Amino acid sequence: MKEPIRKITHKDGRTRYRLVVDIGTDAEGKRQQLTRTFNTKKEALSELSRIRHEVHAGTFVAPTKTTVNDWLDAWLKSAIRDVEEATAANYEDALRPVRTHLGNKELQQLLESDIESLIDWMLTHGRVRGGKPGTGLGLRSVRLTLGRLRAALNVAVRRQLVVRNVAEHVTIPRHAREAAQAAKANRVPWTEEEVVPFLRHIATDRLYAPMLLLLLGLRPAEVCGLRWTDVDLEVGSISVAETRTNVETKVVEKAPKSAAGKRKLPLPQIALTALKAFRKTQAEEKLAADQKYAASGRVVVDEFGGPVKTDWLRRRCYKLMEVARIRRVRPYDARHACLTWLAASGVPDVVVSAWAGHSDLSFTKRVYVHPNAEHLRAAADHMDKVLGRA
Numbered sequence: 001m002k003e004p005i006r007k008i009t010h011k012d013g014r015t016r017y018r019l020v021v022d023i024g025t026d027a028e029g030k031r032q033q034l035t036r037t038f039n040t041k042k043e044a045l046s047e048l049s050r051i052r053h054e055v056h057a058g059t060f061v062a063p064t065k066t067t068v069n070d071w072l073d074a075w076l077k078s079a080i081r082d083v084e085e086a087t088a089a090n091y092e093d094a095l096r097p098v099r100t101h102l103g104n105k106e107l108q109q110l111l112e113s114d115i116e117s118l119i120d121w122m123l124t125h126g127r128v129r130g131g132k133p134g135t136g137l138g139l140r141s142v143r144l145t146l147g148r149l150r151a152a153l154n155v156a157v158r159r160q161l162v163v164r165n166v167a168e169h170v171t172i173p174r175h176a177r178e179a180a181q182a183a184k185a186n187r188v189p190w191t192e193e194e195v196v197p198f199l200r201h202i203a204t205d206r207l208y209a210p211m212l213l214l215l216l217g218l219r220p221a222e223v224c225g226l227r228w229t230d231v232d233l234e235v236g237s238i239s240v241a242e243t244r245t246n247v248e249t250k251v252v253e254k255a256p257k258s259a260a261g262k263r264k265l266p267l268p269q270i271a272l273t274a275l276k277a278f279r280k281t282q283a284e285e286k287l288a289a290d291q292k293y294a295a296s297g298r299v300v301v302d303e304f305g306g307p308v309k310t311d312w313l314r315r316r317c318y319k320l321m322e323v324a325r326i327r328r329v330r331p332y333d334a335r336h337a338c339l340t341w342l343a344a345s346g347v348p349d350v351v352v353s354a355w356a357g358h359s360d361l362s363f364t365k366r367v368y369v370h371p372n373a374e375h376l377r378a379a380a381d382h383m384d385k386v387l388g389r390a
Helices: 041-057 068-079 085-102 112-125 139-158 174-186 192-201 208-215 220-225 269-292 310-324 333-344 349-356 361-368 373-387
Strands: 005-009 015-025 031-038 237-240 243-247 250-254 263-266
Touching: 005 041, 015 041, 031 041, 068 085, 068 139, 085 112, 085 139, 085 250, 112 139, 139 174, 192 208, 192 310, 208 220, 208 269, 208 310, 208 333, 220 243, 220 310, 243 310, 263 349, 333 349, 333 361, 349 361
Parallel strands: none
Antiparallel strands: 005 015, 015 031, 237 263, 243 250
16 A cells, blocks of 8 residues: 655755545545645644544545535525425525625635624624615524524535534624514504504505405415405405515415415404405406406406505505504514404414414414503403402
8 A cells, every 4th residue: 555644855955744645435436535745744644643533433524615605505406405485585595694794715714703703794784685785684684694504504514514513603692682672572563542543544545455454464475465266255254375475576476385374264344345345446447447457366456457566565554554644563563463462352372373374372372462561451450350359
């Protein structure tokens, strides 16, 4: 067997020791070798021992010039093979800050301090859209990025491209978590006292029925995806069977993510009456527009029958709130409000969760139910009745 360490003498008289060691085979079964050069034979022998031990143990990591961007490209091909288009886009979005801040760095040179620097940058300057560019991203966005990066580096460790996952123990600073918690606490859904005057104000508006659907707890994407064939105006029910949402610059129409999300809901009389009126309005609009009318079959359409996107619905929601001089909340918060009202009214947890289209009861209660002071007052009144017997 050829000696793995060879003495080399340069023209200027300097002596070096070149190590050539087998490190296994490539994907095609071809022999792979690593060449390193040292100033002393002792250093070369030490490195030879280390490499042979790690190769035998299956923990050896061969040097590579692969950059962070190169690895993320490879990882994403595998990670998004079997996910929905919207989920794949979310993966890409989550990793965009990593590419911007660390993409050109060699993967094997990545340090824990680099990940901490990435987190700090995202919290202060990472925003490129959805607000003022150059400002900080929200805690949820930072968590998603850190989670995706950890997943990508876990695979890199498994494929022996890096020794360890340098993102594994990196955390988001406490001050950022506390600020996000405070902001979440300030994001309060409408109370029953707020929603009533809002509905009275918009009762004659063209989008009265869609607003009611939001307040019935449907997601904006579910409202935009609803077809008239999903609505039974005789029985008084709707079937949630499709969503319509924005993914990057595209519109994606798909079934709900889970079996629980595909559900049939009975309609309160106020919503049934509003939908019948909206159906009549659309018939009049179709007659007026004649051939310009696009018969999309959607429940929520523009004045020419064209299907709408969630951002279209959101902008009009905010405009109605402004005109009605009602506290501005996200359209999605109407879902939180609905589920809170149901829970506070004594509707069983399993029914509230089924209405929401969730399969996890605890998730519905933990994320969507927000008891307020009035709900707590009712609890106090109940305890007064119990304790007052003493």
